Every structure is written in structure tokens, then in C-alpha cells.
Ligand SMILES: Nc1nc2c([nH]c(=O)n2[C@@H]2O[C@H](COP(=O)(O)OP(=O)(O)OP(=O)(O)O)[C@@H](O)[C@H]2O)c(=O)[nH]1
């Protein structure tokens with residue numbers, strides 16, 4: 722099989738996590754990661770044996786040390802984006818309830834920000850549509 726962007730498509734579970742003050746959690750991607758140095762909403766790749774919500778719960782525990790109930794993730798938006806080196810399907814969910822205090826388990830910087838502050842951070846191109854949806858979210 723050719724090593725094209727199309728067969729490198731990755732399905733990603735992404736969480737827009739709100740705290741009790743309505744702030745949203747963002748994390749800075751490692752410099753050497755794909756889209757490194759940019760800010761992201763936490764999450765990661767869905768494994769073949771997982772539901773998207775199970776994948777999100779696993780990734781949020783691994784990356785942040787928080788626990789979510791799968792009943793507390795709600796579908797928000799799906800974004801397909803073609804980077805020159807890979808195609809991603811970002812399956813974005815909101816999370817309003819979690820246990821524990823988020824910390825950067827992989828050494829990544831974290832910030833809780835008001836949604837009006839999101840425009841002050843650099844995100845991967847696929848995230849523009851996610852941020853628009855957050856700004857229009859009731
Ligand atoms: N988690 C996350 N990934 C994003 C966002 N926006 C975006 O384009 N991506 C892309 O989605 C892909 C997968 O995300 P990831 O790197 O978090 O995957 P992962 O946690 O499983 O990482 P790993 O490969 O180190 O195991 C990356 O190519 C990344 O550039 C976002 O807001 N959050």
C-alpha cells in the first residue's frame with residue numbers, strides 16, 4: 722500500500738473540559754509531537770477495541786490524571802482535517818464532570834482559560850472550527 726496521507730487517517734477522541742467556573746482546559750503539545758508547540762484540547766487516538774468515549778476517558782486519565790464517567794461525555798462536533806502529512810478525524814466531546822485535579826502527567830503545560838481567551842493561543846488548524854463552535858455554544 723502507498724504511504725499516502727489518506728491511509729494515515731487517525732481517529733482522535735478530544736475533550737473540551739469545563740470546570741465549575743466555566744473555564745476550559747487547554748494543554749501545550751510537546752515540541753516534537755505532530756503540530757508540536759501548539760495548544761490543544763486534551764485527548765488522543767482511539768484504539769480499535771474502544772468506543773470513542775472510552776478512549777477519551779483513558780486519554781484524560783493518562784494525560785491529566787482525571788477520571789470521567791462515560792455518561793458525562795457528550796458529543797459536540799466532528800472535524801475532519803487534512804494536514805499535509807496526515808488526515809485526522811477529531812471526535813470532540815464536552816466534559817462537565819470529572820474527579821480529581823488535572824495536572825500535566827506527561828510534562829505538558831496546562832491552562833484553564835475563559836472561552837474569550839482562546840483566541841490568544843495558537844492551536845492546530847483543525848481546531849479553528851472547534852473554537853468557533855465553543856464560542857457559539859450556549
Ligand atoms: N489531542 C488533540 N489532538 C489534536 C487536536 N487538534 C489536532 O489537530 N490534533 C491532532 O490529532 C492527532 C492525535 O492526537 P494525539 O497526538 O493527542 O494522540 P495521542 O495522545 O494518542 O498521542 P501519541 O501518538 O503520543 O500516543 C495529532 O496528529 C494531533 O496533531 C486537539 O485539539 N487535541
Ligand SMILES: [Mg+2]
Nearest residue numbers: 763764765766
Ligand atoms: Mg494526546
